[in-house]
Amino acid sequence: MANDAPQYDCLTCGACCASQSPGESYVLLNEADIQRLRGTGLPILTLQVQDSDPPETLEALPTKRDPNGTKVCIALNGCSGGVNACSIYEQRPRACRVFELGGYFCQDARRRFGFPV
Ligand code: SF4
Ligand code: SF4
Secondary structure: OOOOOOOOOHHHOOHHHEOOOOOOEEEEEOHHHHHHHOOOOOOOEEEEOOOOOOOOEEEEEEEEEOOOOOEEEOOEEEOOOOOEEEOOHHHOOHHHHOOOOOOHHHHHHHHHOOOOO
């Protein structure tokens, strides 16, 4: 049976590691993610959930600017939209593990960089 999955090369794309959010946080983290990220040396942001009563918080990986000036996940090496690699690939958060290559959000991210889908 033919494999219709798109043959995208993540290591020359990285579009999904660029942040679209207006703030300085990107990938949300669960408890298991936080445990896995211990020892990577990466900072973890604690965010106040707006209008929560009682107050609630969420943890997230922060962003940085890549060499092209694009706001990206702090764990990205290289450039979103170019040669790149996740510096914590083995410890990457669940949200990144379940991200579907060729899925809606992948194609949406690729379109933002003008890549074929
Ligand atoms: S947007 Fe899709 S092809 Fe690009 S790096 Fe992410 S999963 Fe890979
Ligand atoms: S943790 Fe790695 S795969 Fe996930 S958004 Fe950041 S750089 Fe990309």
